[in-house]
Amino acid sequence: MDAQVLIVGAGPVGLTMAIELGRRGIEVALVDKRPGFGKLPKMERCNARTMENFRRMGIADEIRAAGLDNDMPMDVFICQATLQRPPIVHHAYPSVRRLQADYRAVHDGTTAAEPYQLISQYTLEPLLRDVAAELPGVAVRFDQEVTGFEQDREGVVTTLRSASGEEQRIASRYLVGCDGAASVVRGRLGFELQGDSLLEMRQALFRSEELFDAIPIGKGRHYHFADDVNSFIIVQDDKRHFSLHATVSTDEEMPALFRRLIGVDVPFETLYIGRWTQRLMVTSGMQQGRVFLAGDSAHLVIPTGGLGMNTGHADAVDLAWKLAAAVAGWAGDQLLASYSAERRPIAVRNVAASRKAAAGRRRWRAEWRPEIAEDSPAGIEARARLKEVADVEQRWSNDLYGIELGYRYLHSPVIAYEPGEDRDLEDPLDFEYVPQAVPGARLPHVWLADGRPIQDALAREYTLIVVGEAGAEGIEELTTAFAEVGAPFRVLRPDSVDAAAVYGPGLLLVRPDLHIVWRGARLPGDVRGLARLVTGHGNEVPAAG
Secondary structure, eight states: OOEEEEEEOOSHHHHHHHHHHHTTTOOEEEEOSSSSOOOOOOOOEEOHHHHHHHHHTTOHHHHHHHSSOTTSOOOEEEESSSTTSOOSEEEOOOOHHHHHHHHHTOOSSOSOSSOOEEOOHHHHHHHHHHHHHTSTTEEEESSEEEEEEEEOSSOEEEEEEETTSOEEEEEEEEEEEOOOTTOHHHHHHTOOEEEEEEEEEEEEEEEOSSTGGGOOSOOOSEEEEOSTTOOEEEEOTTSSEEEEEEOOSSTTHHHHHHHHHHOSOOOOEEEEEEEEEEEEEEESOSEETTEEEOGGGTEEOOTTTTOHHHHHHHHHHHHHHHHHHHHHTOOOHHHHHHHHHHHHHHHHHHHHHHHHHHHHHHHHHTTOOTTTTSSSHHHHHHHHHHHHHHHHHTHHHHOOHHHHHOOBOOSOTTOOOOTTOOOOOOOOOOSSOOOOOSTTBBOOOOBOTTSOBGGGGOOSSEEEEEETTOOOTTHHHHHHHHHHHTOOEEEEOOOOSSHHHHHOSEEEEEOTTSBEEEEESSOBSOHHHHHHHHTTSOSOOOOBO
């Protein structure tokens, strides 16, 4: 099982990284201490940015087919007493199919190439495992627990112990800990999670063949309840499993609470009940030498806002191509060092966004009154007041497009700026997405003339996007400069009527994860310096010549 990269933890983050590396020809060993995949939902939403990445991995359609019915609306409800009574709040959100059609009519860069997808973790993990297992050079093994590791300048030697007690040592060039909140890898590195613990919740998972069809108030994905125990029902991807979260005192209360909330006599089976604590935390470090952290081992984001797995997924996409570059031999020292510089600020930002969403939810829940479900003047007044607050405050949990798409890598050593360009900007906590074709940002989506998103025309190279009538002076030299480093590079003149309006005229240099690393009206005089900086070999880009 010796490998070029050893990944610890076969959740969605570790599996994503294994696929990204495997598709770049890297030998990967992926190990997990569990005997196999579990049956807890944990995450349920791949956001638009994650689905863009899955599209580039070639599996977006497969994930949509396995996930929630793409014709089902994504509506969110706040209910009074039971699912059988008219809701206090109903926020309508379109189905995936409707969003796909709507996006086709948008040409200003404000949408993603793909809308989000609801899919439960217990559905997503086996799907990603099967994709990874088909890749030559990727090995996935369960019942393998990390007990220690040692690293030097050449690589990492990790000790694993199987469920039967058998030990083995694996040599790899790099080690990535995707092993969750109780990460052994993080503990061995000496990093600590820092932040806040909020509510202690109970979660239960139920199965019912009849419940979904028995909900009369409207079909959706989230049903909150205006009560004093923070009740919240989530419809899982097959519409036969339902998770309930609440702040009740004992496990035994959960089935009775579920029966009361659904308000209809349908059979259901209780599959799981357990406790968990809401935590908003970020690790003190994400890399040390040849060892890296990603996902929940590096940051804990509560489900409010749906940013947890998606933040970890973006970690994996950021780190995988850099590790592949290091294994291939063309990465400069600053390329791997840029991982923590880029991803830790985004973890802090996303934790802040989730904190804001949680505070909004607490505000409308604070309007609960015992009489809220009564058919009385006091009940009517209580419902009206809660609705007024929730119509604003609940939106922070569901309308996060700017958080999902608008993040920038502002203080990265491998992002190049033109002289005079402000590189000390702060990344605002903006929930509304405004497309920006600027260094550090995700390349905004535009449609090509043949109907494909521009992402489909971009592969795993650095790409110089030439927009409009921008000059070609220096492009041959830039091509040579990337060749000298050994990094893959190409030039793209997109056939798109939208590109000039969204990107502006000029040149955009985009790296393999589709973040912009430089932009300008013309190439700088020292194109060799530009190529070296963005591949991790240099520190300065001279002024344009």
